[in-house]
Amino acid sequence: MTGSVKSTRDAYGEALVEVGAENEDVVVLDADVSKATKTDGFARAFPERFFNCGCAEQNMMGIAAGLALTGKVPFVSTFAVFASCRALDQVRNTIAYPKLNVKIAATHAGITMGADGPSHQSIEDIAIMKAIPNMTVIVPADAVETGKVVRTAAASDGPFYIRLGRVAVPSVTDVNQPFHVGRGVLMQRGGDVTIVACGIMTVAALEAARSLGHKRIRATVIHLPTVKPLDEELIILSAQETGAMVVAEEHTVIGGLGSDIARLLGRHIPVPFEQVGIMDTFAESGEPWELMEKYRLTSEEIVRAVEKVIERKKRGLTPGYRSG
Amino acid sequence: MRERVASGTTRRTGVADLERKARILRCHIIRMLCTAGSGHPGGALSSADIVAALFFRHLKHHPSEPDWPDRDRFILSKGHSAPLLYAALAECGYFPVAELKTLRKINSRLQGHPHMRKTPGVEASTGSLGQGLSIGCGMALGARLNKRKYRVHVLLGDGELQEGQIWEAAMFASHYRLSNLVAIVDLNRLQVDGPTNRVMSLDPLPDKWKAFGWRCIIINGHDMRQILSTLAEAEQEHKRPVVILAETVKGKGVSFMENQVDWHGRVPNAEETARALDELSGTRS
Numbered sequence: 312m313t314g315s316v317k318s319t320r321d322a323y324g325e326a327l328v329e330v331g332a333e334n335e336d337v338v339v340l341d342a343d344v345s346k347a348t349k350t351d352g353f354a355r356a357f358p359e360r361f362f363n364c365g366c367a368e369q370n371m372m373g374i375a376a377g378l379a380l381t382g383k384v385p386f387v388s389t390f391a392v393f394a395s396c397r398a399l400d401q402v403r404n405t406i407a408y409p410k411l412n413v414k415i416a417a418t419h420a421g422i423t424m425g426a427d428g429p430s431h432q433s434i435e436d437i438a439i440m441k442a443i444p445n446m447t448v449i450v451p452a453d454a455v456e457t458g459k460v461v462r463t464a465a466a467s468d469g470p471f472y473i474r475l476g477r478v479a480v481p482s483v484t485d486v487n488q489p490f491h492v493g494r495g496v497l498m499q500r501g502g503d504v505t506i507v508a509c510g511i512m513t514v515a516a517l518e519a520a521r522s523l524g525h526k527r528i529r530a531t532v533i534h535l536p537t538v539k540p541l542d543e544e545l546i547i548l549s550a551q552e553t554g555a556m557v558v559a560e561e562h563t564v565i566g567g568l569g570s571d572i573a574r575l576l577g578r579h580i581p582v583p584f585e586q587v588g589i590m591d592t593f594a595e596s597g598e599p600w601e602l603m604e605k606y607r608l609t610s611e612e613i614v615r616a617v618e619k620v621i622e623r624k625k626r627g628l629t630p631g632y633r634s635g
Numbered sequence: 636m637r638e639r640v641a642s643g644t645t646r647r648t649g650v651a652d653l654e655r656k657a658r659i660l661r662c663h664i665i666r667m668l669c670t671a672g673s674g675h676p677g678g679a680l681s682s683a684d685i686v687a688a689l690f691f692r693h694l695k696h697h698p699s700e701p702d703w704p705d706r707d708r709f710i711l712s713k714g715h716s717a718p719l720l721y722a723a724l725a726e727c728g729y730f731p732v733a734e735l736k737t738l739r740k741i742n743s744r745l746q747g748h749p750h751m752r753k754t755p756g757v758e759a760s761t762g763s764l765g766q767g768l769s770i771g772c773g774m775a776l777g778a779r780l781n782k783r784k785y786r787v788h789v790l791l792g793d794g795e796l797q798e799g800q801i802w803e804a805a806m807f808a809s810h811y812r813l814s815n816l817v818a819i820v821d822l823n824r825l826q827v828d829g830p831t832n833r834v835m836s837l838d839p840l841p842d843k844w845k846a847f848g849w850r851c852i853i854i855n856g857h858d859m860r861q862i863l864s865t866l867a868e869a870e871q872e873h874k875r876p877v878v879i880l881a882e883t884v885k886g887k888g889v890s891f892m893e894n895q896v897d898w899h900g901r902v903p904n905a906e907e908t909a910r911a912l913d914e915l916s917g918t919r920s
Contacts (some may be wrong), residue, residue, distance in 0.1 A: 328710060335639070337903060338780070345715075359780075360780070362776070362811070364803075364807060365803075365806065365807075365810075366689075367800075367803035367806070367807070369769070369799070369800045369803060370769045370800055370803030370804050370806075371769075372769070372771075372805055372809065373766050373767075373768075373769020373770045373772070373773060373800070373804065374769055374770075374772050374773040374776065374804075375773060376759070376769070376770050377759075377769065377772060377773015377774040377775070377776070378773040378774075378775055378776060378777045378780075379773075380758065380759065380773070380774055380777070381773070381774055381777025381778060381781055381783075382769070382777070382781065383777050383779070383780065383781075385773075400763050400766075401766060401769070401800070404763040404766060405759070405760065405761075405763075405766050405770055406758065408750070408760050409750065409751045409752050409759065409760040410752065481646065600638040
């Protein structure tokens, strides 16, 4: 593993200060969690452009809409669970419907938010945000990519949902590779199977690919920072090349990245397919990595899924259906 | 630089003219809803005088230039009164009056609730109650950051005040001292399921706003002179946001709709429409 270890929320906080220095129209809103979301750096650097909204996420989304309507570029931060659930109607009706230039950067996503437990662990935010028309959904893998995403979002028009994590993760993306909305990143190429991942699971996908290499299974690894709009071409071409696909995400398997890819494959090239994700359950309190183990968001789980799809590919089998 | 003149008519439109405009708006509302076959007459009729005062006299705006940066902003937070807003915008010249009959129809620019991306002059998309005041706070804050002098007016329903987000926004506005923000409450005391104080009591309403740090002014929402003088008075407040509690009659102007809760969301048939227009055009009072 190369690169530094840093959380995407830390990278977000640093990037915000940079874009704030470059663009006076950038303003930041937070709902009393600025130390955790890391918007406090921006608050110190540009206090006149930082607005704490208190514990009032719904109002905060409306404030952001109003500011966008005056030409400002608001970045709105709170925990992912509150951005996507608590303030959903506001995000949908006042931001997404009129396609306003609001950037929702939501931290503490997924079960790696850890000990606070399921009330604070956002496991369905990708599904929710992705379902809203006009919304662009980005799930960066690491700190390096997060910086690029924040700069791109600040320079793009329209609503963005940027999903960020609490825990430090190794940087695996290439500093020199530009980020483009809607474009996936081919991390490595192999002929036997494609592993697609976003966010924190991209690291696990690369680890899985290494383990598979020891078993002489060559895996293509695609990192998809943009969950919506989906890089359909990259996925279809890779499915054609490898004939089997596994999708991994720190999210419920219902309605997330895996669901969209399954839909895409079903339409164009129905290759053997498996998902690694949270199996329609609330998790629990615990250390992030304990939770990843218990809820099977690991490279080992990806390896197991790959072995299943490769077996099916070899035998030309469709997965057997067992009810219940 | 071109000199800017205010409003769809003129800054000096007289009280009698405004009262006539309000009657015209009410006639449009009745016709539009009859044609549409669904919608909400009661609250549109109750706030027609306020909207007439704003659009034909108080607001600085240019219908020929909807994006004029210094225009005053108006947000219809009670988005179900959309026909009233559309009627005012059409009468100002934002789009042809003939288009009003397309309300709620397929391919129309006039959605059931206001949508800023479809209708010229609509400043924000509203309809899900309780959200307009927050948007107004953001705009008022944006005006301050951009060093612009325009003012922001948000029209709220009284039933809408039961939404918690209203009070989040009320806290925000006073915390950030948004004195360029005016909230106007159409206090008609009826909502879908009955009288507001039976469904979910709002009283003591002035005390609530005052406790949230707002200057609160109570007026008769059908008295044109009082509406105008209060809007002017609100402009003189430089420390805190202002809320105008406008006491109104739901269904105002149409005798059989006045104070009748059923007319919140029921539209008139052809016969009722004829009677309503008859009354509004002044042959009966």
